[in-house]
Every structure is written in structure tokens, then in C-alpha cells.
Amino acid sequence: MSHNHHYDAVVLGGGTAGELVATGLARAGRDVALVESRLVGGESPYFACVPSKSLLLSARRGESWEMALARRDALAGNRGDDPAVARMAEDGVTVLRGRGQVLDHGRIEVDGAVHGFGDLVVCTGSEPVIPPVEGLADVPLWTSSEALSVPDLPRRLVILGGGPVGCELAQVYAAFGSQVAVVEASGRLLTAEAPFAGEVLADALRRMGVDLRLGTAVADAERKDVGLRLWLTDGGTLDADRVLAAAGRRPRVEGLGLENLGIDITPGQGIPVDETCRVPCGAGGVWAAGDVTGVARTTHAARYQAQVALSNLLGHRREADYRAIPRVVYTTPTVYSVGISPRQAEELGIDLLTAGYDLAATARSAVEADERGRVELYADPTRGLLVGAAAAGLHAEEWMSEIALAIRAETPLSLLADVVHAFPTHGESVEAPLRELAGRL
Numbered sequence: 290m291s292h293n294h295h296y297d298a299v300v301l302g303g304g305t306a307g308e309l310v311a312t313g314l315a316r317a318g319r320d321v322a323l324v325e326s327r328l329v330g331g332e333s334p335y336f337a338c339v340p341s342k343s344l345l346l347s348a349r350r351g352e353s354w355e356m357a358l359a360r361r362d363a364l365a366g367n368r369g370d371d372p373a374v375a376r377m378a379e380d381g382v383t384v385l386r387g388r389g390q391v392l393d394h395g396r397i398e399v400d401g402a403v404h405g406f407g408d409l410v411v412c413t414g415s416e417p418v419i420p421p422v423e424g425l426a427d428v429p430l431w432t433s434s435e436a437l438s439v440p441d442l443p444r445r446l447v448i449l450g451g452g453p454v455g456c457e458l459a460q461v462y463a464a465f466g467s468q469v470a471v472v473e474a475s476g477r478l479l480t481a482e483a484p485f486a487g488e489v490l491a492d493a494l495r496r497m498g499v500d501l502r503l504g505t506a507v508a509d510a511e512r513k514d515v516g517l518r519l520w521l522t523d524g525g526t527l528d529a530d531r532v533l534a535a536a537g538r539r540p541r542v543e544g545l546g547l548e549n550l551g552i553d554i555t556p557g558q559g560i561p562v563d564e565t566c567r568v569p570c571g572a573g574g575v576w577a578a579g580d581v582t583g584v585a586r587t588t589h590a591a592r593y594q595a596q597v598a599l600s601n602l603l604g605h606r607r608e609a610d611y612r613a614i615p616r617v618v619y620t621t622p623t624v625y626s627v628g629i630s631p632r633q634a635e636e637l638g639i640d641l642l643t644a645g646y647d648l649a650a651t652a653r654s655a656v657e658a659d660e661r662g663r664v665e666l667y668a669d670p671t672r673g674l675l676v677g678a679a680a681a682g683l684h685a686e687e688w689m690s691e692i693a694l695a696i697r698a699e700t701p702l703s704l705l706a707d708v709v710h711a712f713p714t715h716g717e718s719v720e721a722p723l724r725e726l727a728g729r730l
């Protein structure tokens with residue numbers, strides 16, 4: 290085994306989080322290597338956020354499948370990472386291609402070569418969960434990566450899971466003409482979010498012809514001469530040409546050699562990090578950011594954690610605050626959630642005060658000729674503060690940002706209730722619920 294260079298820091302995994310940390314360290318003058326086994330840039334630009342948002346927009350615009358594919362692939366850089374690698378080189382980051390595995394503190398092996406490091410930053414992301422269903426391995430199966438990178442448009446598609454991935458891709462494939470069914474084990478879509486949000490989305494998907502099978506799961510799968518058949522636990526069956534597993538993702542923590550640093554790894558669970566994104570372990574100098582931490586699995590959360598880790602690595606103490614990280618499903622209508630959800634409040638024993646407003650009552654809805662949607666705001670009466678919100682409505686990802694700021698800044702409700710919104714906007718919809726909450730507290 291050859292022994293190579295000693296780096297001030299090695300960043301393991303070159304996705305959103307890894308790129309940001311590596312670039313920041315190099316710009317600060319550190320000698321840094323980024324270890325990446327697949328594509329520098331990770332999931333988001335090539336297989337996740339960018340291609341899915343591109344297809345959703347093409348669907349909304351009524352483009353043809355061919356146009357949508359051309360646009361998707363161009364935005365995803367045709368899944369080539371030369372520009373990203375060139376950017377790394379410009380910033381002074383050494384890119385080490387290959388699978389990295391930590392040998393002990395200070396040494397990592399990358400495809401047979403050993404490199405030394407001072408600090409280690411683990412940014413290995415997450416991987417899709419394939420439900421343990423009898424026969425599923427024998428049928429044509431996609432994960433979101435294939436669904437967002439191959440050119441096929443299946444005639445009949447069954448999606449396992451009605452979370453953000455399942456809902457976004459159900460809308461995409463239904464819009465372009467696939468016959469889509471979604472099997473969701475819990476009783477509703479977007480289980481983690483406010484119930485009304487899942488209902489608004491279910492209505493939108495049903496109107497597009499999506500067959501929603503809620504409160505049931507797939508028990509068995511079998512390949513047929515043409516396509517496949519799924520048997521559901523409620524006794525139903527579904528025939529399809531392809532199955533898409535959208536049943537969640539798990540932090541990628543195995544096979545990285547982290548146990549050699551004394552880090553307690555539990556398969557399926559994130560690497561534990563403290564508020565500075567440091568991994569508490571005997572070895573010291575180990576950090577983690579992004580999906581691998583299991584804290585908040587979005588690109589903006591990965592960037593936030595990467596910035597926190599970077600700051601601390603450079604000696605400027607910074608603590609992460611996760612109270613107002615938005616969770617967005619970019620369907621039409623958008624589902625936007627931030628802060629505490631009603632389900633989390635129940636788990637935490639918080640008795641939320643809720644005030645809501647239907648978007649149909651705004652002039653903007655009349656202008657848009659689209660009356661779908663609602664906003665709900667949640668306050669914690671014991672603290673007298675806004676702690677969460679959910680909205681389902683056109684472009685809610687844009688006009689709900691002020692609520693994220695209000696939660697993060699702990700802005701008094703009396704002040705929020707005095708904010709004036711432009712007319713006619715969807716943003717006006719938060720005024721009445723804010724006044725109501727301010728009056729009740």
C-alpha cells in the first residue's frame with residue numbers, strides 16, 4: 290500500500306456539504322483533500338433537487354417529455370462533474386477519486402493509497418431504503434436516482450412511499466402520461482407534516498389521475514410476462530411496468546471505517562454531532578455535515594451544517610440552530626413547512642395554538658384562477674411565540690420565508706401582526722392568522 294501526502298483536513302464525500310467545507314478550508318489556506326467515489330457535487334445537482342425541480346417545472350408548463358428530458362439533462366450537466374472538479378482545483382482542493390475508508394485517526398485509505406489527515410469531515414450523504422418486500426428484487430425497480438436520470442417514461446408506474454420523493458415524482462410521471470399509483474403505508478401523504486397539507490396534495494394528485502392507496506403496503510411482488518404484479522396488505526393488487534422505491538433514505542454510515550475512530554455507528558441512523566457539527570469521539574478533530582448526520586435531510590440544511598462545521602474548523606465558534614429549517618415539497622401546489630409540526634408538538638407534549646386561513650379568500654387566488662391551499666400557523670402559548678407553520682399553495686416556497694425568519698428571530702406576535710403585505714399576494718394570507726394568534730396570547 291502506498292503512503293501519500295498528509296493533509297490538514299480530509300473531507301470524505303464530495304456532495305453539497307463536502308464541496309462547501311473543502312472549498313472553504315482551501316480558501317482559508319488549508320491543505321485539503323476531497324474524497325469522492327462517484328460525482329463531485331453529490332446527489333443534488335445530478336440525481337435529486339435539480340432534475341426533479343426541472344421536471345416539475347416542465348410538467349407545469351405543459352412541455353413535451355422530450356423537451357423536459359433535454360432541459361433536465363442540460364441543467365444536470367449531463368451528469369458530468371468536470372466543471373465541479375475544475376472549480377475545486379481553482380480553489381486549491383485536491384480531489385481524490387475513489388472510495389474512502391478511515392484506517393485510524395490520521396490515516397484514510399482511498400482505493401489502495403493511504404493519505405494522512407489532521408481533521409476529518411464526514412459528508413457521505415444518504416442512500417435510499419428498499420422496503421423488504423418478497424419478490425421486489427426480481428421486478429424492474431427504480432430509486433429516485435434512476436427516475437431522475439434515465440429517459441424512460443413507464444406506461445404504468447407504482448411508487449412505494451408518499452413522502453416528498455414519492456409525491457414529487459408521482460406528479461412528474463402522471464403529468465407526462467404515466468398511469469401512476471402511490472402506495473403509502475400510513476393513512477396519508479406527507480405523514481410528518483400537518484394533515485391538511487397531505488390532503489391538499491392528495492386532492493391535486495387524484496385530479497391528475499393518480500391512484501392513491503393509503504394505509505396499505507406491498508406484501509409481495511412478482512414479475513409477469515409483461516410487467517409485474519404487486520399484492521397489497523389490504524388484499525388489493527396493482528399491475529405495473531416499473532416500481533419506484535421512495536420509502537425513505539438512511540444516512541450512509543457503514544463501510545467508512547468510523548468505528549476505527551471509536552465512533553458508535555448504528556446502521557440506519559445518523560452520525561451523532563454536537564451543536565458545532567463536531568462528532569463527539571475520543572479521536573478529536575472529527576466533524577460531520579449533511580444527510581449523514583440524519584438531522585435535516587435537505588440541501589439547504591447540508592449547506593447550513595457545512596458552514597457551521599467550517600466556521601468551527603477555522604476556529605470561530607458557531608452553533609447550529611435547527612428551529613427554522615424549511616421543509617418543502619415542490620409539487621403544484623407547493624407544500625411548505627417550517628419549525629414544529631403538529632405531530633412533533635404532540636410528541637413533545639406541546640399544546641399548540643393554531644390559526645389558519647384558506648388561500649381562496651385572497652384576491653391573489655382569484656387572479657391566479659387557482660383557489661387551492663391553506664396556511665396554518667402554530668404558536669406555543671407557554672412561550673408566547675410562533676414556533677411552526679405549514680402552507681399548501683402556489684409558490685409557498687417563496688412567500689412563506691418571512692415565517693421562517695419570524696420563528697428563528699423569535700419575533701413578537703404583536704409585531705408580526707402589524708406587518709403589511711402587498712396586495713394582491715398570497716403573502717397576505719398570514720395576516721389574519723397572525724392577528725388571531727396575537728389576540729389569543
Ligand SMILES: Cc1cc2nc3c(=O)[nH]c(=O)nc-3n(C[C@H](O)[C@H](O)[C@H](O)COP(=O)(O)OP(=O)(O)OC[C@H]3O[C@@H](n4cnc5c(N)ncnc54)[C@H](O)[C@@H]3O)c2cc1C
Binds near residue numbers: 330544
Ligand atoms: C429525489 C430527491 C429530491 C430532492 N429534492 C430536494 C430539494 O428540492 N431541495 C432540497 O433542499 N433537498 C432535496 N433533496 C435532498 C438533498 O438531495 C440532500 O439533502 C442533499 O443532496 C444532501 O447533501 P450531502 O452533501 O449530505 O450528501 P450527497 O449529496 O449525497 O453527497 C455525498 C457524497 O459522498 C460520496 N460518498 C459516500 N461515501 C463515500 C466514500 N466512502 N468515499 C467517497 N465518497 C463517498 C457520495 O458519492 C456522494 O457524492 C432531494 C433528495 C432526493 C432523493
Ligand SMILES: NC(=O)c1ccc[n+]([C@@H]2O[C@H](COP(=O)([O-])OP(=O)(O)OC[C@H]3O[C@@H](n4cnc5c(N)ncnc54)[C@H](O)[C@@H]3O)[C@@H](O)[C@H]2O)c1
Binds near residue numbers: 453472535616617
Ligand atoms: N423538496 C425537498 O426538499 C425534498 C424532496 C425530496 C426528498 N427530500 C428529502 O429526501 C428524504 C427522503 O424522502 P422520501 O420521500 O424518500 O422519504 P420519507 O421518509 O420522507 O417518506 C417515505 C414514506 O414512505 C412510506 N413507506 C415506508 N415504507 C413503505 C412501504 N414498504 N410501503 C409503502 N410506504 C412506505 C413512509 O410511511 C413515508 O411516508 C427526505 O428526508 C427529504 O427531506 C427533500
